[in-house]
Amino acid sequence: MPPKRFRRIVSKTMRQTKAHGKWLFTEIEPEDNLLLNLGMGGDLLYHKDHSTAPEKYQFKLTFQDNSELTASFFWFGYIHLVSNKELIKHKMTGKLGISPTDENFTAEKLASILSGRRGMLKSFLLDQKNIAGIGNVYIQDPLFRAKLHPLRKIQTLTEAEIKALHLSIREVLNESIKLRGLKYEKDLYGRKGEYGPEQFMVAYKEGKPCPVCGKTIVKIKTGNTSSYVCPECQQLKTSALGPAHGYRQLIQPRTSGRARPSD
């Protein structure tokens, strides 16, 4: 997006910012949204005045009180200005799934997202069209905490397992947010993140003992990504777990009389 297109936000007011997947959405009055994606990483920093601004940056906003917001991309990134009307049609964000930190991301919501879907659990959760905001770092421990193997078939999940998965996704993400993200990341004020190996349970811990049972954690290939699993706590169940205990009980009764597949 050419810089001159951003002129229409001059002297407008910036409102709240929300995270959605790898994107940040900031409302700009009266009807614009500043969309920012740090790509493979970068620094988004707020400065009380120019003295702490970095030498190099790709984007800068200067506010009326002379404070500044800078964005520096490590590799690539995106900054788009999109009106409320165009937002739903925005090619890169229009199809994003729900954010796992959204208050509407409940266990029931997760069950309904998984409902009727097939395939491997982990790749489904990483697909930003299903849930936008869980990457390969943050998927490892939620699966472990919920005692789920990454290659588990979605249609065999029980209601209890989905509840446990939902809870563990929220716990892991909230803990990282509280600690301002990973160690190589910074918050808006330049304070370093503290989330890392001390907090990880199985993530990036191959060869180390499982914190629950003591078995050795292994690293396995799961599609295009690597997974860290405890072979004892996260057994890959291949057979059906009994449709009577299926997760569909968690969601609203279906209006159609379609029978549940018995696999």
Ligand SMILES: [Zn+2]
């Ligand atoms: Zn274990």
